[in-house]
Amino acid sequence: MDYQSMCEHLAKIIKVPIREYDSNHRLRHVFGDFNAIPSSLEEDSNALEMYDELNKMTLPVAFSDKNLLYTAVLYVEELSCYFIFGRVKVPHADQIIQRHSYADLETICEAVSLFYDYLYDQKISIFDILSSSMDESSIQAEISKKLGETAFQYQEMGELHNPYDQEQREQASIREGNHDKLMLSFQESYAGRVASLSKDELRSIKNLGIVVLAISTRSAIEGGVHSEQAFLLSDSYILKVDEAKTQNEVYNIVRGAEIYFTKLVSETKEIKVENPLIFRTKNLILKKMHEKIVAEEMARELNTTQHIYRQFLKRKQE
CATH class of the missing domain: 1.20.272 (Zinc Finger, Delta Prime; domain 3)
Structure with missing residues (x-):
């Protein structure tokens, strides 16, 4: 299984190094060029411990966030190793200030999803990844508790929601x-x-x-x-x-x-009946609001001739 090339490419795409650890939490490899400092990966140990506490659950993925800095851990049983996608510390002139290199939630999840698909030929969604780290029973218990408190408050005050x-x-x-x-x-x-x-x-x-x-x-x-x-x-x-x-x-x-x-x-x-060409053109213009609109390209996407499209634009301007 040649996964290393995939990890290198993914690390460059998400612009955060991907780390590989063995089953004993020893670092094997860091994928992606990275100007590291000694403490760059010290937070990885917390991510690995979190994963083990979750006991791998339904999917071999655990997800966490700390101050909106996201980390995902994927365990690959066939390789007996962990892969960490997410935040790392980066060098800074003032060593008192902690800075991180990180990717947003969607980017991290998409990278994990792509790597999982590559390894297992099976797709997982962002929802699957995020929910793999949730304890649904405790969440439902909290919701039930909050529902009871809210209902009691409304009854005590003799109030109802607006109809x-x-x-x-x-x-x-x-x-x-x-x-x-x-x-x-x-x-x-x-x-x-x-x-x-x-x-x-x-x-x-x-x-x-x-x-x-x-x-x-x-x-x-x-x-x-x-x-x-x-x-x-x-x-x-x-x-x-x-x-x-x-x-x-x-x-x-x-x-x-x-x-x-x-x-x-x-x-x-x-506008009771709108010309289909006008409707499709409006739709396309809305999608290209921040792009240069070229008549030839618009005509091609609308599957019409440049002459007809130019006449259409002329009439619209009039």
Whole structure:
């Protein structure tokens, strides 16, 4: 099994060295050029101990994160060795400051998945890798405990959540592109209260606003708004919510987003039958927003002639 070349390539792609340890936790090899310092790999021992404590579980993979610095350990029984993908210490002029070289969560998981597929000819997903290190029973126990505490708190205070019917009417207004109906849904009164999604009151309102934006985005897409356009708008609104300094600011951003989504749906529905070429071109332009748009390349991807495409652009500009 020639795995060393694969490890060298992967290390260069993820820009973090991959380490191989034998079954006794002795370092065998470091893949990928790396300007190491004596303490570069000292945290690997903790990762190996964590893996052994998990007892290899369902998959031979264990995953951990420390201050958003990710590490994955893969045990290969046929080779009797461990492979570590993830953070290492790097040299720094001020040795008091600890710096790390690392890759993001998705990159680490994709590297492990590719290497696992290479070794076993079997695919594993990011979900498989992350869940392999979770203790589901303890998580469910914590959720049950939290559910009991929350339910007791609501009963003690004699409160209920705001009604689901109101949310349905609000989202239906967006899907229909009906501005008047949306404004009526905003004016409804009810005895319930909004959910508490954080111990910090402002953070709770922000989280709730992000939930509403996510739901409203999908309602707009169901109403006919192009998905890429809707998601780009959603991302922008969510970033504005995250920057908000007051609850009132969050409220205005979210309500403004719902109104704008409703307006977009209404405009979309006004175009009863759109030329398929126009629709496909819009879709392609949205995907290439940050690229130079060349008529010849667009015509080729749209499977039409340059002449027709140039005429189409000319008419659109007119």
